Amino acid sequence: MMKRVLITASMVAGFAGNVVAQAVLIGVGPEAPIPVVVAPNEVTFVYAQLGKPVPLARANSMPLPTELEGVSVWIGADQPLRRVPLFAIERVYACEGCEAYAGIRVQVPREYATEWVPGAEAGALWVDVDGKRSPPMRFVLRRAKPVFVGRCPDITLKSAGPCRGELWHADGTAASQRRPRPGDVLVIYAYGLGLTQPAQPSGRPADAGLGPVEFPGIPPNARLLIDFRPNFHPGSRSGPVGTQTEVTPLFAGLVAGFVGLYQVNFRMPTPAGPLASCDYYDSNATVWFSGVPEYVPLCMEGGQ
Secondary structure, three states, rough: OOOOOOOOHHHHHHOOOOOOOEEEEEEEEEOOOOOOOOOEOOOOEEEEEOOOOOOOOOOOOOOOOEEEEEEEEEEEEOOOEEEEOEEEEEHHHHHHHHOOOEEEEEEEOOOHHHHOOOOEEEEEEEEEEEEEEEEEEEEEEEOOOOOOOOOOOOOOOOHHHHHHHEEEOOOOOOOOOOOOOOOOEEEEEOOOOOOOOOOOOOOEOOOOOOOOOOOOOOOOOOOOEEEEOOOOOOOOOOOOOOOOOEEEEOOEEEEOOOOOOOOEEOOOOOOOOOOOOOOOOOEEEEEOHHHOOOOEEOOOOOOO
């Protein structure tokens, strides 16, 4: 499943062709420019034409700052309400020779819909550059918007090919580098799993041992599933019929010391029948949440 920043060269050239007096928001998240959907606690990117050379900046203290090099991102309903936490500002190029625009890595504050605008289901973002504020970009607020973490550069968080979502062994080895066996404990790292109980203040690293009372942010009745059909992905109909096994997470919550990063630990089940061989297929097992489009294919040891 390909997720890339869908900013065309013509769009950037159009922005670059004018001397702008204020910033211009281009899009939010890997599916930019539209639709704009965010979730509380989500870590994502806001893409903008700043109207000045894009500075390179990173937060060097905790809690995260709300301004870097004169750049801030505001959130609100009809009017800007609060500034959001910022991780970094990076340069993004839509094409060779194109002028850079800004990729601003932010955390969507969970307080927006729980405290500042209780019950909000939508809102807007603004980029402020040296006191000059952009027009708003509207968004829809969802309970969760999971993105499994792979080994991608931060600027995209996740994309296709080698940067797709990854599973990890308990010792930190990627499952793509050492094939898991039944009984192995694996870890999913993800952004966008939504609210936790107790709540974690936005922009601050999670405390050690902070875990949710209920499964964080996953839609009601969602299940963690392992499907043992080869090359399976949610919605696919090809390939021999296999089995699905529901797995109860050993832990689901925020990662201590990180901002907005979740982990889900689970034990790999034993398949009911023989596994397909990864000599002939790209994967012989798939980990996914029912009702959520994110999934991770993998090759288990023992395929025939």
